[in-house]
Amino acid sequence: MTDNTSPADAAAKKPPQQTPLHRLHVEMGGKMVDFAGWHMPVQYPAGIMAEHRQCRERAALFDVSHMGQVELRGSATAHQLEALVPADLQSLPQGKARYTFFTNATGGIMDDLIVTNAGDHFYVVVNASMRYQDIPHLRDNLPDVEVTERHDLALIAVQGPKAVDVVSRHCPDVVPLTFMQSLQTRLLGSDCRISRLGYTGEDGFEIAIPADAAESITRTLLEDELCDVAGLGARDSLRLESGLCLYGNDIDQTTSPVEASLLWAIQKRRRAEGGYPGADVISEQINQGATRKLVGIQPSGKVPARNGVEVQDATGAVIGKITSGGFGPTVGAPVAMGYVASSHCEAGTDVMLVIRGKTHVATVTALPFITQNYKR
Numbered sequence: 001m002t003d004n005t006s007p008a009d010a011a012a013k014k015p016p017q018q019t020p021l022h023r024l025h026v027e028m029g030g031k032m033v034d035f036a037g038w039h040m041p042v043q044y045p046a047g048i049m050a051e052h053r054q055c056r057e058r059a060a061l062f063d064v065s066h067m068g069q070v071e072l073r074g075s076a077t078a079h080q081l082e083a084l085v086p087a088d089l090q091s092l093p094q095g096k097a098r099y100t101f102f103t104n105a106t107g108g109i110m111d112d113l114i115v116t117n118a119g120d121h122f123y124v125v126v127n128a129s130m131r132y133q134d135i136p137h138l139r140d141n142l143p144d145v146e147v148t149e150r151h152d153l154a155l156i157a158v159q160g161p162k163a164v165d166v167v168s169r170h171c172p173d174v175v176p177l178t179f180m181q182s183l184q185t186r187l188l189g190s191d192c193r194i195s196r197l198g199y200t201g202e203d204g205f206e207i208a209i210p211a212d213a214a215e216s217i218t219r220t221l222l223e224d225e226l227c228d229v230a231g232l233g234a235r236d237s238l239r240l241e242s243g244l245c246l247y248g249n250d251i252d253q254t255t256s257p258v259e260a261s262l263l264w265a266i267q268k269r270r271r272a273e274g275g276y277p278g279a280d281v282i283s284e285q286i287n288q289g290a291t292r293k294l295v296g297i298q299p300s301g302k303v304p305a306r307n308g309v310e311v312q313d314a315t316g317a318v319i320g321k322i323t324s325g326g327f328g329p330t331v332g333a334p335v336a337m338g339y340v341a342s343s344h345c346e347a348g349t350d351v352m353l354v355i356r357g358k359t360h361v362a363t364v365t366a367l368p369f370i371t372q373n374y375k376r
Contacts, residue, residue, distance in 0.1 A: 019065035020154045020214040028229055036128035038066035041231040051234035052329040055200055059160040060230035061221060068131030069153050069208060070138065072122040074145040081115070081122065084141055086257070086276045088267035092117045097180045097195055099265050101257065102137065107278030107285070108253040109260065110137070112245065116182045116195060123182070123193060125155070125206075127247050154214035159204030159238075161373060162226040167194070167205055169224065174205060179374040188217050200235065201242025201372045241328045241335060243296060243367030249307055250294060250323045250337055258285035259339065260294045261367070292320060293345040296365040297336040297353070303360055304334040305353045311340055312352040312359070319344050319351065328369055335369045336362075 016039040019025075025032065030041030041063070043051065054060045072081065078089040087100035094117050102110035111130040116123040126134040131149075139147045158167055168175050173185045174194055182195035193208040209217055221227055236246070245251045251260045256278070263286065270276070274283060299305055309322040325336030344351060349364040 019063055020211040021063045021065065021218055024215055024218060025063065030231060035232060036066060038128060040066060043231040043233045044229050048233035048237065049329050051230035052237050054228050055160045055202055055230055055234060055238055056330050059158055059162040059166045059227040060234065061218065061227055062157040062159065062230055062235055064157050064206065065154040066128035067155055068126040068128065068135060069150040069155060070124040070126065070135060071148045071150060072124060072142065072145050076144040077122050080142045080145055083276060086266040086270045087115065088269050089115060094119045095182055097182050097197060102134065103276055103278045104253055105277050107256040107281030109251045109255055109257065110253055112247055112251065114197065118184065129248060152211055153208045154211045155206060155208050156218060157198050157204060157206045158221065158227065159198045159200040159202045161203060163204035166221060166224045166227045179376055188220055190217065196375060199244055200238040201244065201368060201370060203373050203375045237326055237329060240324050240326060240337065241330055241369045242372055243337065243369065246324055256282055256285055256290065258282060259290045259292055289342060291342055292339045293342055294337060294339055295345050296367040296369060297322065297338050297351065297362050298365045299334045299336065299353060300361040300363065302334065303355055305336045305355055310354040311338055312354065313344060314350065331369050340364065
């Protein structure tokens with residue numbers, strides 16, 4: 001009998017994996033949940049609101065070791081990878097990272113990822129929930145490239161306006177870095193890759209460190225009075241306020257980069273040349289416009305609009321749905337993102353949300369909901 005179970009389904013049947021920081025999470029009172037096949041802290045005793053504020057005001061440390069870290073080696077890497085993503089990678093300077101996404105034949109987004117030119121190789125970080133798709137996808141389609149998943153690395157994110165103070169005390173090399181720059185360096189006695197980026201809307205770093213040194217390095221960073229731990233709950237509210245897409249909610253195989261307002265991630269050469277899956281569909285949407293767009297939506301009351309909430313126009317006609325929503329602690333009110341018909345995507349447009357059978361007034365708003373504080 002043939003087993004048709006996909007790698008992702010097979011992984012989902014296994015007990016959740018533990019990151020190298022699992023013991024520390026439990027010790028610090030983390031509320032552990034199964035997330036994308038990993039045992040991860042959704043929050044700590046201080047709570048999601050406090051962790052959110054910690055990141056906006058000082059520095060928060062997140063464990064993101066569940067993300068897939070991959071090295072691509074070979075002289076043809078940039079050229080061959082461009083056949084899978086719409087980013088211009090051949091002109092990407094050494095030490096620079098670029099946000100991009102795998103596309104499919106219909107122009108949909110298979111996953112979003114960060115690609116870094118690390119000099120003698122490309123360093124790629126993919127979403128935890130999609131690693132079982134993405135890594136075989138790379139191996140199957142990059143015939144002249146060595147694809148290695150780095151199981152020996154942990155990944156932490158130190159985010160917030162004081163993140164540079166926390167990290168630079170132990171590694172002054174990070175001070176000159178600007179947003180989307182990356183370097184290989186030493187941190188607390190270990191070789192690591194530090195990249196000035198993140199998914200909170202704040203300044204900060206993602207740090208790839210040896211798994212066997214992850215706990216000691218993390219403990220040392222947390223000794224800083226400016227830094228404290230934060231979990232998945234705060235990470236979600238932070239990225240939502242910052243207008244950053246969550247794969248599986250705001251973008252998926254049925255949404256195109258044009259619909260998702262991600263056209264900025266397709267550089268001029270790639271728009272002109274194409275050469276990636278779904279390029280014809282995406283080019284047509286660039287030229288003719290998409291029928292729907294991802295927008296910010298702000299409910300007028302205190303009731304949050306969650307994923308799946310129906311969006312209507314003033315006549316009651318359905319014009320879209322919410323893909324992400326909740327309370328924005330920095331905004332001090334509910335915030336949401338969702339797709340609406342292009343005829344209703346202008347900021348200031350009034351719409352109606354159907355929440356638990358009741359209609360609520362809301363307004364289409366520009367994204368992000370807060371000012372992004374990246375180090376430019």
